[in-house]
Amino acid sequence: METMTKTEFVIEPGNQEVVITHEYNAARELVFKTLTDPKLIPKWWGPQKYNTIVDKMDVRAGGVWRFVSRDAQGNVFAFHGVYHQVLPPEKLVYTFEFEGAPGHVSLETVVLEEQNGKTISNDNVVFQSVEDRDGMVQHGMQEGATESINRFSALLERICNVTRWNNI
Amino acid sequence: METMTKTEFVIEPGNQEVVITHEYNAARELVFKTLTDPKLIPKWWGPQKYNTIVDKMDVRAGGVWRFVSRDAQGNVFAFHGVYHQVLPPEKLVYTFEFEGAPGHVSLETVVLEEQNGKTISNDNVVFQSVEDRDGMVQHGMQEGATESINRFSALLERICNVTRWNNI
Numbered sequence: 652m653e654t655m656t657k658t659e660f661v662i663e664p665g666n667q668e669v670v671i672t673h674e675y676n677a678a679r680e681l682v683f684k685t686l687t688d689p690k691l692i693p694k695w696w697g698p699q700k701y702n703t704i705v706d707k708m709d710v711r712a713g714g715v716w717r718f719v720s721r722d723a724q725g726n727v728f729a730f731h732g733v734y735h736q737v738l739p740p741e742k743l744v745y746t747f748e749f750e751g752a753p754g755h756v757s758l759e760t761v762v763l764e765e766q767n768g769k770t771i772s773n774d775n776v777v778f779q780s781v782e783d784r785d786g787m788v789q790h791g792m793q794e795g796a797t798e799s800i801n802r803f804s805a806l807l808e809r810i811c812n813v814t815r816w817n818n819i
Numbered sequence: 820m821e822t823m824t825k826t827e828f829v830i831e832p833g834n835q836e837v838v839i840t841h842e843y844n845a846a847r848e849l850v851f852k853t854l855t856d857p858k859l860i861p862k863w864w865g866p867q868k869y870n871t872i873v874d875k876m877d878v879r880a881g882g883v884w885r886f887v888s889r890d891a892q893g894n895v896f897a898f899h900g901v902y903h904q905v906l907p908p909e910k911l912v913y914t915f916e917f918e919g920a921p922g923h924v925s926l927e928t929v930v931l932e933e934q935n936g937k938t939i940s941n942d943n944v945v946f947q948s949v950e951d952r953d954g955m956v957q958h959g960m961q962e963g964a965t966e967s968i969n970r971f972s973a974l975l976e977r978i979c980n981v982t983r984w985n986n987i
Binding site: 665666667668712713715733735736738742744746748753754756757758760775777778779780 | 833834835836880881883901903904906910912914916921922924925926928943945946947948
């Protein structure tokens with residue numbers, strides 16, 4: 652089992668970004684592939700209690716992604732955006748919009764760096780305003796992101812174990 | 820002739836946005852229509868010395884725009900992005916990317932407010948980092964934006980005169 656490493660959030664007062672850093676116990680290629688594989692999105696994206704499906708996920712510059720989450724009560728939450736840069740295995744730039752708040756868009760830049768076989772993910776989320784940023788933080792952005800990151804981390808660990816098993 | 824009004828830039832040290840405000844001597848509907856009409860883009864977008872053509876301009880949420888400018892020496896500068904919100908006549912949200920610097924994306928929100936028959940345009944441009952913002956400012960963003968705004972203003976004036984003429 653991976654020792655769950657800490658997720659660091661940098662949220663400075665008065666600016667309009669959130670920077671999320673996490674170290675994954677896996678090689679960068681694997682982190683990138685896992686992050687961009689539509690089949691794996693339901694296994695890590697968003698809160699575990701939601702059932703998330705991939706409506707669209709065209710991972711190339713100009714391609715659209717759209718994920719739809721459903722809770723036990725049948726409430727539906729949909730999210731979409733457009734990839735602006737896809738640079739395997741190191742960088743992803745895309746927009747993010749919750750369809751419940753149309754026109755509130757954030758711009759996300761994920762940079763993966765490999766260090767001694769581990770991967771540092773640096774995820775920079777920029778909002779249209781300080782108010783939008785603060786609103787997302789107040790609505791539990793850190794808890795949501797932490798849960799996704801922990802699910803992603805656990806998934807990576809399962810994939811690594813299978814890979815190691817297959818390689819024996 | 821319109822008395823050219825001032826363009827105000829707010830560029831605070833250490834943050835990652837540029838806010839551009841201008842008052843146009845025209846009704847909001849006309850400003851919005853002019854702003855979003857592909858036929859008119861070559862008449863105001865970018866520096867006058869460039870010849871700009873519209874490659875794509877699908878003004879709806881999810882639609883792509885792409886403009887190509889050519890200078891007298893034949894150098895080509897292309898720009899593209901995706902509309903995220905199109906709310907006539909008051910709001911446009913879209914991304915902006917210079918193809919010479921792929922992956923450097925900004926997110927632009929234009930809000931038009933009508934006041935006594937004039938229109939205040941509030942254009943908020945958010946960058947991925949303070950460095951990206953400062954780099955664009957150092958590369959003449961203010962001069963470029965001011966020229967586009969002045970060309971746009973003059974175009975509005977010509978359209979208004981024609982409209983007035985046609986209405987006589």
